[in-house]
Amino acid sequence: MRIFDPHIHMTSRTTADYRAMRAAGVTAVVEPAFWLGQPRTSPESFADYFDGLLGWEPFRASQYGISHHCTIALNPKEANDPRCVPVLDLLPRYLVKDRVVAVGEIGFDSATPEEEHAFAVQLGLAVEHELPAMVHTPHRDKAGGTDRSIAVIRESGIDPGMVVLDHLNEVTVRRAADAGCWMGFSIYPDTKMDPDRMVRILKEYGTERMLVNSAADWGHSDPLLTRATGEAMLAAGFDADDVDRVLWRNPVEFYGQSGRLELPDAEPTGTAEPAPPPGSFAGNSLLRGGG
Numbered sequence: 001m002r003i004f005d006p007h008i009h010m011t012s013r014t015t016a017d018y019r020a021m022r023a024a025g026v027t028a029v030v031e032p033a034f035w036l037g038q039p040r041t042s043p044e045s046f047a048d049y050f051d052g053l054l055g056w057e058p059f060r061a062s063q064y065g066i067s068h069h070c071t072i073a074l075n076p077k078e079a080n081d082p083r084c085v086p087v088l089d090l091l092p093r094y095l096v097k098d099r100v101v102a103v104g105e106i107g108f109d110s111a112t113p114e115e116e117h118a119f120a121v122q123l124g125l126a127v128e129h130e131l132p133a134m135v136h137t138p139h140r141d142k143a144g145g146t147d148r149s150i151a152v153i154r155e156s157g158i159d160p161g162m163v164v165l166d167h168l169n170e171v172t173v174r175r176a177a178d179a180g181c182w183m184g185f186s187i188y189p190d191t192k193m194d195p196d197r198m199v200r201i202l203k204e205y206g207t208e209r210m211l212v213n214s215a216a217d218w219g220h221s222d223p224l225l226t227r228a229t230g231e232a233m234l235a236a237g238f239d240a241d242d243v244d245r246v247l248w249r250n251p252v253e254f255y256g257q258s259g260r261l262e263l264p265d266a267e268p269t270g271t272a273e274p275a276p277p278p279g280s281f282a283g284n285s286l287l288r289g290g291g
């Protein structure tokens with residue numbers, strides 16, 4: 001089973017996680033920029049974090065045979081802190097870099113006017129840079145927050161096929177499907193969405209435009225729940241090709257729209273020129289075959 005985790009916060013994880021993920025079949029990840037738990041107090045603090053997502057973390061991942069990409073943004077929660085908002089002016093310098101495959105995480109946390117402003121500005125940056133957008137849907141008032149998110153997305157003029165609405169559930173999936181967006185699901189150990197519920201959603205809505213992630217971070221989470229979802233799909237009667245579509249080809253198709261994926265055993269997708277950084281996994285025989 002080859003697995004691409006399209007949403008995982010490796011900065012918060014250990015080398016044991018990298019090792020276990022690789023053994024479970026994970027050979028590619030996207031790490032969205034997010035809230036680190038400890039509030040930041042200046043744009044410079046974001047810049048150091050973004051540099052880590054582009055430098056140190058891909059190097060760390062490469063040591064375990066995993067190809068690392070990231071998304072860059074001012075997250076919804078910190079969009080409410082006026083000390084952080086000037087980071088919006090730094091984003092264009094990051095959005096042109098290799099391995100930055102989307103603008104994200106953006107969207108709503110508490111649905112304040114400040115969040116809506118940052119959300120709209122960053123959707124504009126996604127359009128301008130021809131990048132996908134990774135939209136976090138709020139954990140409270142999920143239905144209302146998803147509706148408001150879709151309204152802001154429509155207003156921005158971005159192609160809905162360039163947008164993933166993430167952290168969906170049974171209540172919000174239909175809204176995302178009808179809006180023409182990609183549908184992201186975060187599988188957690190004991191809240192929000194588990195592998196069996198995910199399988200029921202796939203049975204009802206099909207596998208098209210579906211992305212499954214672990215969203216593993218500094219909280220209670222499990223980077224192997226992508227694999228567990230693949231196993232649950234097989235146990236429920238999906239075949240290996242269905243699993244490959246959901247856990248590999250779909251994230252490749254969605255984030256490939258950036259033109260910046262650097263995958264094992266494959267040409268980079270899209271049109272941008274590939275420029276493997278030092279410490280690149282290219283040629284690593286562990287990555288061949290995607291077993």
Ligand SMILES: [Zn+2]
Nearest residue numbers: 032034105215
């Ligand atoms: Zn996240």
